[in-house]
Amino acid sequence: MSAFELEQISDPDQSVRGQCSIVIDRDDVPHVAYTLTSGMAAIASRIDDAWQTEELGTGPLVTPQDEERVLLQIASDGRPHVAIIEQGTRELIHGVRGNDSKWTFTRVPTNLFFLEPGGVAHVAFALHPGNITPAFRDTPQFLFQDQFSDSLGYARVVDNQMRLTKGLASTDLGDAGNSEAANAVSMAFDEGSNSIRFTCVETFPSQIPAKLRVGRINDVTSDELFPGVRSFNLSTRFVSATSLITRGSETWIALGDLAAQSLTSVTLNSDGNLDFEAVSPVTGRVVPSLASAATVGSLEPQVAFVNAGKLMFAQRIRLEGWNVEVVDNARGVAALAFDRQGGGHIAYTNDTQLRYVRVTGE
Numbered sequence: 381m382s383a384f385e386l387e388q389i390s391d392p393d394q395s396v397r398g399q400c401s402i403v404i405d406r407d408d409v410p411h412v413a414y415t416l417t418s419g420m421a422a423i424a425s426r427i428d429d430a431w432q433t434e435e436l437g438t439g440p441l442v443t444p445q446d447e448e449r450v451l452l453q454i455a456s457d458g459r460p461h462v463a464i465i466e467q468g469t470r471e472l473i474h475g476v477r478g479n480d481s482k483w484t485f486t487r488v489p490t491n492l493f494f495l496e497p498g499g500v501a502h503v504a505f506a507l508h509p510g511n512i513t514p515a516f517r518d519t520p521q522f523l524f525q526d527q528f529s530d531s532l533g534y535a536r537v538v539d540n541q542m543r544l545t546k547g548l549a550s551t552d553l554g555d556a557g558n559s560e561a562a563n564a565v566s567m568a569f570d571e572g573s574n575s576i577r578f579t580c581v582e583t584f585p586s587q588i589p590a591k592l593r594v595g596r597i598n599d600v601t602s603d604e605l606f607p608g609v610r611s612f613n614l615s616t617r618f619v620s621a622t623s624l625i626t627r628g629s630e631t632w633i634a635l636g637d638l639a640a641q642s643l644t645s646v647t648l649n650s651d652g653n654l655d656f657e658a659v660s661p662v663t664g665r666v667v668p669s670l671a672s673a674a675t676v677g678s679l680e681p682q683v684a685f686v687n688a689g690k691l692m693f694a695q696r697i698r699l700e701g702w703n704v705e706v707v708d709n710a711r712g713v714a715a716l717a718f719d720r721q722g723g724g725h726i727a728y729t730n731d732t733q734l735r736y737v738r739v740t741g742e
Contacts (some may be wrong), residue, residue: 386736389431390414390423391670395732398442399449399667399713402727405458408719412727413452413460414497414734415442419467421450421475422600423460424734428491429734439485440473446652451505455518463483463505468501470527470533474520477510492526492533493548499527499701503568504578508536508600512574514564516600523547523578525737532580536600543605548593557583560683562636563594563644566624573598579633582611588611590614594631594648612654616640623670632681634659636670643668643685643697656672659702662687669716673724684716684726691728693739706736 389412391394412424419441422620424433442450443465451463455476462475472488491498503524510517519537525535532547551559567578577595583590595609618638625632633646643659643666659668666685673695674680682695684697684707691710694702712729719725724739 382509382705384693384742385710385740387431387707387736387738389727389732390433390734392733394433396729396734397732398729399451399732400715400727401446401452402580402715402717402725402726403452403454404717405454406456407465407714408721408723409432410717410719410725410727410736411452411454411460412715412734412736413450413462415450415730417732420462420739421462423452423462425651427737436462436475436483436484439475440464441468443467443470448501448503449715451503453505453507453520456508456510457518461507461520462607463503463520465500465503468508469497471497472500472503473523485543488522488535489544490524490526490533490535490675491528491540492531493528494542497581500524500533501527502563502565506566506567506569506576507675509569509571510576511571516574519600521567521576523562523565523567523646525560525565525580530558530560530562532565534597538601548582548609549645550578551584553585556585560568561655564619564622566622568624568625568626572628576600577624578733579622579624581614581635582623583617586601587617590617590619590635592619592646592654594633595697598696611670613738620665621667623668623683625670625681628681630679631672632679633671634681634683635684636662636666636668638665643683643694645681645702657696657701658732659683660685660687660692660704666686667713669714671716671718671724673718673721673722682724684714684728686710686712686714686728690727691737693724693726710734710735
């Protein structure tokens with residue numbers, strides 16, 4: 381069994397809401413982005429064994445829904461970037477802290493018809509690693525559902541300008557309307573190839589099962605990005621969220637199956653088909669956070685999630701399957717990341733309090 385060291389991040393008089401996200405910087409320092417009950421975004425960083433909080437007072441207010449977390453990334457120079465869905469407009473806002481410690485916020489073009497800012501949902505956000513193409517290092521990359529067209533959109537910085545490309549279009553169903561092409565979007569860079577592996581779920585009205593769509597973006601400068609996307613029929617109509625990790629030919633996806641009340645892992649096998657494994661039964665909606673403890677070699681998938689008032693931590697043991705442990709009481713959503721030494725870090729909420737767990741091993 382794993383050992384867990386628990387800490388409180390938020391002050392007792394500071395209330396939080398919604399989801400949080402966690403990233404580990406190059407010095408193995410954890411940073412957590414979250415939302416105050418006022419709607420203001422904030423970042424907590426663990427410096428010298430204590431949590432220091434920065435409130436993004438000049439930024440937009442965050443849409444008050446559990447589905448939309450404040451997404452956080454740390455650039456190679458240590459500067460934080462955030463992606464926020466704005467309250468009211470539901471427009472996507474990209475924020476970055478400058479060298480002068482001041483924040484700059486920019487509206488991202490997301491409307492695939494008018495090529496301007498518009499309402500979004502199901503946002504995934506990453507910074508380009510730039511290992512092979514240094515010119516793109518730390519440029520922001522966004523995948524999302526454009527609410528105007530219900531299609532998948534991709535926005536990224538190319539030549540110092542934001543470029544917007546239509547990805548996967550919704551399916552026209554005639555009198556029944558159309559599908560939603562990009563629910564439960566997630567993405568991850570394969571740092572070895574600098575390509576983006578992504579997944580999303582296409583959902584349909586009536587009793588039509590959903591489709592899991594998996595693709596790869598090899599060239600961020602191209603507008604022909606999605607010809608090789610594959611679609612797989614699912615046995616369920618409802619997927620609450622996905623989380624994805626990838627390295628080389630290996631890709632793992634965790635998804636919450638609302639119909640089956642199950643947290644499920646999915647892998648792409650050598651034949652290009654999907655293998656499904658049950659991680660844990662769940663009650664109601666679950667939002668998984670998938671990460672790998674392995675820094676080299678094969679991925680070692682592990683997942684944090686909240687179910688029935690408990691924070692859960694699951695590890696996949698080769699040839700044995702998934703081992704699931706209860707960590708703490710929790711009401712909200714968890715976020716998981718690993719440092720360069722393979723140590724796990726989990727941020728999560730319990731009602732209005734923000735907490736942190738260090739996974740120290742067996």
